[in-house]
Amino acid sequence: MQVIFVIENLMKSSSHGPHVVLINPPIYDFALYDLFLKPFGLLRIGKWLEQNSYEVTHINALDYSDPVSLETLGKPQRRRDGTGKFFRQELDYPENLARIPRKFARYGIVKEELLRKIRSLDRKPDLILITSGMTYWYRGVQEAVELCRIAWPGCPVGVGGVYATLMKEHCLKVCAADFVTKGPVWPGMKEELEKRGFPLPSGAPGVDYMNDDPVWRDSAVIRLNEGCPFNCDYCASSCLSPKFQAGDPGQAIKTIKALYERWGTRDFAFYDDALLVDKEKIFIPFLKEIIRLNLPLRFYNPNALHIRYLDENVLKLMIRAGFREIRMGFESSDDDFHEKKDGKVTMDVFARAVDALKSSGFPLHKVAVYILAGLPGQRWEEVERSIRYASGFGLRCRLAQFSPVPGTALWDESVRTSSFPLEEEPLYHNSTFFSMEWEGFRREDLERLKKLTRELYFRPEKRP
Ligand code: SF4
Structure with a gap:
């Protein structure tokens, strides 16, 4: 039987199977509003892996209630309907990018805290999966991969989602993930699991997701x-x-x-x-x-x-x-x-x-x-x-x-x-x-x- 518990907003399910860490990365953009922006696909994969006896931990870099970021950056304005702002840190305008009269920013929990969360897992991860959204949000994916390399060198890191599907080659080259899944994660990821000797899950991710997150x-x-x-x-x-x-x-x-x-x-x-x-x-x-x-x-x-x-x-x-x-x-x-x-x-x-x-x-x-x-x-x-x-x-x-x-x-x-x-x-x-x-x-x-x-x-x- 699986035991499910929450540690400081890290969602974790306990089992004896391989430990997979799912990361919803931060976003770099000129403006961002949370209009029901949720890691839907990622948590569907999480549910499916849990059902197949994997241990799953979810780290949400877009968590707008992270205590450390609240203290550092203040409370983002949220609305009663669950939409609103994320934590925001203004950045220098990206080098070599055509100028437009807008400020570039990073949205999400502070980077040091994200690294700490990735590092402080109580069980070494066997595999890290990062989701991706818009193609022009790739810098958040790049950051998440870099932090995983610092925290868990040698642990395989895969990227899936929209950007990964639409620009697989770019994602492999620029984000330097170990593998990139184009299209549905299953059977897209099958070869990668086989190669690393992980048990192959049965079925495919359904519409059901990790409800306890x-x-x-x-x-x-x-x-x-x-x-x-x-x-x-x-x-x-x-x-x-x-x-x-x-x-x-x-x-x-x-x-x-x-x-x-x-x-x-x-x-x-x-x-x-x-x-x-x-x-x-x-x-x-x-x-x-x-x-x-x-x-x-x-x-x-x-x-x-x-x-x-x-x-x-x-x-x-x-x-x-x-x-x-x-x-x-x-x-x-x-x-x-x-x-x-x-x-x-x-x-x-x-x-x-x-x-x-x-x-x-x-x-x-x-x-x-x-x-x-x-x-x-x-x-x-x-x-x-x-x-x-x-x-x-x-x-x-x-x-x-x-x-x-x-x-x-x-x-x-x-x-x-x-x-x-x-x-x-x-x-x-x-x-x-x-x-x-x-x-x-x-x-x-x-x-x-x-x-x-x-x-x-x-x-x-x-x-x-
Ligand atoms: S293909 Fe056309 S109709 Fe379908 S979701 Fe896209 S814009 Fe809408």
Whole structure:
């Protein structure tokens, strides 16, 4: 039988199998807000390894309640819904990087404390696994690998996750991990375990994760479906999950109940790319069961929903289940844009979805419409038309600034047209650089459009 206990926010499960340390690394960026940023994949792997008699320790470098960092850096502002700021330390602007008027910072617990946590494990690790997010966050992964080398020289260190999948060669070279897993960790990591004589786990990581980790205390994330049946030119979903796989509403309910009982967690964000696909079989039964349970829960969808699947029925159920917001992936009011780049929405479909929103009674001030800005060759006029169009329905627009992602259909064009060396330096994938700036869409246009979105929302008399 496994004994589970918490030592100073290190999550540790005890068993006699190999000891695996999972690290959620710090993040280096120009700005960062914790919108339900959780080590979801990492803790799924942890659960699976535990089930296969591995001993697992989780070290979370993004822990915003770390006592040593609290004392050194002060308390980051957090919100009741479990979102908020991380610890932040301003850094010198990176050498050899094109200048932009932004401060570069490290987010996460202080480095010395992270090293101490890695060092002070009470059992020598047999394997260390580090997760990775955005490609332009690779410096946090690099730091985590370096600290592991200092703390446990000779211990194999592997990296997986989004950056590892999209830029395996870069990750191997720059972060100097012993191995990098591209795509799903299983069977991706099989050869590495075999090579080192570790017992091969059975099955594969499921949707179940290490529930006892304090990372879920204030808010949690869940995923019903894996992947997305669409293949939009600007999105990396199909590079990360090539196939849409329908989820199990019963399993998601089980996770939610377990977290509510264990931590009192009430705020849950969906990590789905396609929450509404096949909704009659998956999402609607999920919503009905949540309504039946009658728990004081709140739900969020930080990834946008497919507009074409929104209807009055599902919206009414979402209201009753406790959805606090709706984010819609609109991107553009230009039919030509959708014909060429995603095929996911038309203006008729959008207008129908807005009617459904209104008749369902969903509060419109809780609805955000994403508009894509800064794609290769895109003109600012197109973005302005889209903002004016969606604002005309009384909805709040949010500009989603394009970030070039390796492996997507727009990657080659992005590399060709950008003035930044996107292939060599992933920091330039950060939308803060506005790497697709050209004479038809300048940074000042972008700033003006951001202002316009606010104006049209807060000053209705300016709407078309
Ligand atoms: S942008 Fe949305 S609809 Fe398009 S592939 Fe990505 S997740 Fe799917």
